[in-house]
Amino acid sequence: MARRTDTRQRMLDSAADLFHTQGYHATGLNQLVTAGGAPKGSLYFHFPGGKEQLAAEALEVSGARLGELLRQLLHAAPDPSAAIESVISALARNLIESDFRRGCPIAGVAMDATGSEPIRQSCAESYSSWQRIIAEYLVTQGIDGERAGALSVVALSAIEGALLLAKVNRDLAPLQAVTQHLRKEFS
Template identity: 40%
Template sequence: MGQKGAETRDRLLDATQESVEAAGYFGTGLNQVIALSGAPRGSLYFHFPGGKDQLVGESVRRAGAAIGDSLGALAGSELPVADVVDLVLRQLGERLEESEWRKGCPVATVALETAASNDSIQQVCAEVYASWEDILRARLSGQPGGDDLATTILALIEGALILARAHRSREPLDRVARQIAVWLN
């Protein structure tokens, strides 16, 4: 694929991510993605012959990898785990607030909408969550209950993002960060 084709593909994925995060799987239409991306209709089907499911799946996977890279970089630092989680929550809070409360977790809305009805999208969401959990688990290795703690921390982050978005306030994120710090210190 040439540079122009790669750029068009990236624009389609960016537009899909933007729409899916704000409106969810069912609130995202292919016509909307085409309009947001400025890509020709034929490009959508050329790059994503599997249609909407392939487009959304790759978009969620890509957004999940970006968050995972950020989480991995922080988790790989010498910072205490509580500080790592605090920084992650701050970054996600900034992202959420800067987007006017539209961009919480790039996976949560899609996972909630499709987990019971769309196996291929559910699998992508599960893979992304598992990769984030693995990063936390690796950072917590050697701590008693590290596996359970990794799942708990991820669940708290996800829940806090949903509450922050619903309340249009970073306070749930701040509260979760404080509580995790208490547990880990």
Template identity: 50%
Template sequence: MAARGETRARVLETAGNLFSRQGFHATGVNQVLAESGAPKGSLYFHFPGGKEQLAVEAVAAEAGELGQILDTILDTAADPASAIIAMADLLAARLEDSHFVDGCPIATVALDVGADSDPIRTACSAGYDQWVTSIADYLTGFGINTDTASELALLSISSIEGALLLAKTQHSTAPLHRVAGRVAALVTQEVSS
């Protein structure tokens, strides 16, 4: 028998994967339980707020996980251009490995239910804010002033997010690579000035 924490973690991970692939409305509680192998009564035991609480926590977990990967990229990149390219490469590989199913762990949920649920919208916003802040902090380390670094970080996330959507729909990672190259050039220009 799985420990309480193990069951909760398994449900949360399964929900995160399903929500990011299918969206909130297309993902049923029974599907989450079946795919996680959790007993029927466990969802409301671990998530008394039901599906909405599950989505909030799943989005936060998925955003945090990708945020840690992003931080590792930023810690090891030689320069901002290399960091932008590495982020796009990571997302491109993830997309290709999933046969163009796995995109952004936040976007599908944000588009599906962000306007209908303030707690879910807030979780999505916090995830994006975490990523933008990480990039902005990284850029300030290269001498870019705080306001410009924040703008460039927002541009980076927004551009890569849009390119990821195009890549997913076109079944080609070319949009990701092209956009990342352009953003990297803009960031390099700012570092050089």
């Protein structure tokens, strides 16, 4: 049996997974509580703001996890061109391994729950942090700060769009096309 002090983290982890695969509106309170292995009352004990607060915090967890993976993949590559290919390959593997259910951990909720300011803010913070990670990496590779900032926006936007198209079409071709284009941009 899990320790009581783990309940909040279990709920965050399971909510992050459910929101990633199902989106915000398709994920119900009972499902969140059951997946977190907690009694129903503990949802409001740990998250007084209810589902909205749980979602906002779960998105922060998902955003931080992807940010760390992004940082690791970028810095492990020999050059920017290989780095972007490594990132897109990891995202493509994630899609395939999940039978095209797990694209971006933020995008589905970002489009699904636009009326919630806390959720919008969590999504915006994740996207901004990913953009910063890419820009900072590019600067370490000798790319001018202004160009690195612009390239990070282009890369993030292209990858997000390609992930969405790949997920919807159940086909990695959009990710492959973006990889080829960004490899040239990052050379």
